[in-house]
Amino acid sequence: MRIEPTAWGPAADSPTFLPPDALTIEKTQPRRSRSAPTSDSILTSAPKAKAATKQPTISRNPSQSTVKPLPAAPVVQTPAPVAGAPVAPPFVQFEGGASFDPHALPLPPELAPPVYDWLRRLALQADLAGADRLLREAFADLSSALSVLIIYSGPDGLHSLGANDELPKDTQPIVAVARSRRALVATHVAYLPIATVSETIAVVQLQRNPRQPAFNMIDQVTMAALARESAAIMHHLVVQHLQRRTEAEADKKSLYRPEALENHRKRGQEGVVTELSPGWVRRTYHVLVAAIIIGLAFATYVEVPTYSTGTGVVIFNGTPVTSPSPGTVDKVFVMSGQQVHKGDLLVRLKADKEEADLRQASTELESALDQYLFDPADETIRKSLITAQSQAKRAEDALAQRTVRAPQDGTVSDVRIRSGISLEFGAPILTIVAPGTEPEMWAFLPGSDRPRLHAGQNLQIDLLGYEKTREQAKIYNVGRDVIGAAEVRRMLGAELADSLKLPTDGGSFVVVKASLPKRTFRAKGQTYNFHQGMPAKTEVRVESKRFIVTLLPSLEKYLP
Numbered sequence: 210m211r212i213e214p215t216a217w218g219p220a221a222d223s224p225t226f227l228p229p230d231a232l233t234i235e236k237t238q239p240r241r242s243r244s245a246p247t248s249d250s251i252l253t254s255a256p257k258a259k260a261a262t263k264q265p266t267i268s269r270n271p272s273q274s275t276v277k278p279l280p281a282a283p284v285v286q287t288p289a290p291v292a293g294a295p296v297a298p299p300f301v302q303f304e305g306g307a308s309f310d311p312h313a314l315p316l317p318p319e320l321a322p323p324v325y326d327w328l329r330r331l332a333l334q335a336d337l338a339g340a341d342r343l344l345r346e347a348f349a350d351l352s353s354a355l356s357v358l359i360i361y362s363g364p365d366g367l368h369s370l371g372a373n374d375e376l377p378k379d380t381q382p383i384v385a386v387a388r389s390r391r392a393l394v395a396t397h398v399a400y401l402p403i404a405t406v407s408e409t410i411a412v413v414q415l416q417r418n419p420r421q422p423a424f425n426m427i428d429q430v431t432m433a434a435l436a437r438e439s440a441a442i443m444h445h446l447v448v449q450h451l452q453r454r455t456e457a458e459a460d461k462k463s464l465y466r467p468e469a470l471e472n473h474r475k476r477g478q479e480g481v482v483t484e485l486s487p488g489w490v491r492r493t494y495h496v497l498v499a500a501i502i503i504g505l506a507f508a509t510y511v512e513v514p515t516y517s518t519g520t521g522v523v524i525f526n527g528t529p530v531t532s533p534s535p536g537t538v539d540k541v542f543v544m545s546g547q548q549v550h551k552g553d554l555l556v557r558l559k560a561d562k563e564e565a566d567l568r569q570a571s572t573e574l575e576s577a578l579d580q581y582l583f584d585p586a587d588e589t590i591r592k593s594l595i596t597a598q599s600q601a602k603r604a605e606d607a608l609a610q611r612t613v614r615a616p617q618d619g620t621v622s623d624v625r626i627r628s629g630i631s632l633e634f635g636a637p638i639l640t641i642v643a644p645g646t647e648p649e650m651w652a653f654l655p656g657s658d659r660p661r662l663h664a665g666q667n668l669q670i671d672l673l674g675y676e677k678t679r680e681q682a683k684i685y686n687v688g689r690d691v692i693g694a695a696e697v698r699r700m701l702g703a704e705l706a707d708s709l710k711l712p713t714d715g716g717s718f719v720v721v722k723a724s725l726p727k728r729t730f731r732a733k734g735q736t737y738n739f740h741q742g743m744p745a746k747t748e749v750r751v752e753s754k755r756f757i758v759t760l761l762p763s764l765e766k767y768l769p
Contacts, residue, residue, distance in 0.1 A: 297391065306395040311402065311433035320427065323351060324434050331442055337450040341370040344413075344439060351431045352399075352424070354415040359403075361411045361447065362387070383412045392433060396423035401436040403443055410443045508757035514750050517662065519718070520709045521652035521670065521747035522701065523725075523739050525622050527642035530555065532632040534610045545624045545741065549615040549641065556626065556638055560611035567604035573597045619643045622741045625702045637702070648725045648739040650682050651701075652747035653709070656691035656717030661751040663687060668723040671746040675732040682723035684749070691717045708744050721749070 299313035316324065327347035334340040345357040360369050360376065360383050367383070368374055377383065386393050386400040387409040393400045397417040403410040413436060417424065424432075456474070460467040536558035543555050577597040580590045619641040626638050650670055654662065664687060670680040694716050698706035729736050758765045 306393065307429065308391050308393050309429065309433065310390070311392050311404070311437045312406070314430055314433045316430060316434040320431055320434070324431060324438065327351070327435065328438050328442075331439055334442075334446070337443075337446040338370055340443060340446050344435075344443070345371075347435060348413060348415060348432065351435060352415055352428050353417065353421065354399075355418045355421075356416045358414045359411050360414065362409075363451070377414060383414065387412050392429070392436070394424050394429055394432075397421070399424055399429075399432060401432050403436050403440050405440050405444060410440055410447055505757075508760065509755060511756050512753040513756050513759050515752045515754060516669075516748040517654045517658035517751045518746070518748050519652055519654035520711070521650050521668075521745045522705055522709055523741060523743040523745070524649045524651050525620075525640070525642045525646055525741050526649060527619060527622055527640040527646060528616055529640050530613060530616065530638045532558075532634060532636045532638055533613065534558070535632060535634050536560075536611060537631050538626050538628050540628055541624070541626060543621045543624070543639070545621055545639075547621045548619075549621055550618050551615055553615045554612060555615055555621075556613040558611040558613075558632070560608055563604065563608040563611055567601070567608050570597070570601040570604040574601045613638060615641060617641055617643065619646075623702065623705070642741075648728060650723045650725055650745065650747065652721040652723065652749075653697055653711070653718040654721055654747070654749065656719050658749075658751055659687075659691055659719045662719065662721060662749060666749055668721065669748045669750075670725075671748075672730065672732075673744045673746065675730075675737075678730055678732045680725065680730055682725050684721055684723045686722040688720035691719050693717060705742050708742055721747075 297308075297310075300309040301307060327343075327350070331340055331343055331347070334343060341359055345359060348354060348357045358369055358371055358375065358377070360367050360380075362368075367376060367380055369376060382393060382400050386402050387404075390402050390404045390409055392402065397419055399413075399415040401413045401415070403413060413432075415432070456470075457467065460470045463470060539557045539559040541556050543549060543553075549555070574594075574597040577590070577594040580587075581594045584590055621639055622642045623640040624638075626632065632638070650668060652668060662684075664684050666684045668682045668684050670678075670682055672678045672680070692700075694711050697711055697718055697720075700720070701709070725739065729738050731737070754765070
């Protein structure tokens, strides 16, 4: 893109608010007429270099379109110093600020790490907008500036990439800094050129809050280093930005869509097909064919077992204890796992009527006995005594029916009652397990698997809540009938049925009973005892199918 030599404006060579003798700028050659541009620089008013060759242009024919190369950095003809002309020193200090050449200030090693950290991030930016935003963040971070603005010069004059293309009201200091390529730092305002050795890319304006300290020497050195080292990166991105803008403006006048033209320009950046060695391809082909043959053989001849899966519970078979009469439980004297002896009191039912009948019968018996002792020869008194004794015996038997005692020695298990519940005659109360009784596993498997289940099969058991506790048990009994969930709940009782989480809305089950080989099991190196009601996941292997039939069930009828 071609920029007029006066793109940075007609400002003086030095800011007008500086003291007359504060800064001396090297005199440049007089400006030429605006109608005869003397510069090909894309950014500054550097003198025009004489080009021997014609710059490449973009073809408007899509079939012959090529990617336009980035414009080369302009060659600047620096005027020879005039003998006796004053030359500005690298650093000039004056009251309220300083002026210096950013290329002449060295960066101390102790200040370099944060500067180059930001430069590494800046080098990764792919467009000017991202680089501008990151560079403003870098200046704000390293200088503690309240606001940072980067001003560029283009065909339409000065502009920025900040919010709403903001520009300072007074652009004279910016133009002066750009033309002289020297930084100007006041107490709370600083202007730094982002410049190469031949041209100015942009000017950075930094402002601090008046309540903050003024810019010090460390701030000046750091800002100068960041501006100096970022110039090459920003130059490349600015040239790329201008070229893309030129192409976009040209695409608007084309018959083709801008997206199609942009894609056409990028055709030269497409990748290539992966290059494969022919020998490697041949070997891979044989390996792939062999793997397919082995896989088919495996799927055809290897069988996959099919399991019938359900839930199970640990049961200790013992002597069931039932209610001798209907009534309400008054008190339970034992708990699950308690050792009892034959005749021990287990449960007592409420017996208010029976106790009253016994007290009345006892009173009548005592009265009849007193009369008999007074006159033993009276036959009527003797018959009354016999009747009273019979009534007292019946009252004692009736009261005995309101208590439940242990029928044998053993361990209390499967307690199904509690105080206050009503019982019917023969209702199960608890179970007495004799010493030495081996545990069993009652499994409830799907009713549809009943024809494939039989005694002698192995039942695999995974106790819930324990890892790596797979046990094996031998099935000794398979229920003849398929029963529903309600019957299973009645068989186990409400407490055990709830631990198995049986469905309440239907389902069919077959009861499978298996003997556990021992009373203990191991989990994570520890030995534990089986207890009544422990839930488990149970499985029985019912048949085996070929692996290919498992994948494709329709092939089953064609295979022997």
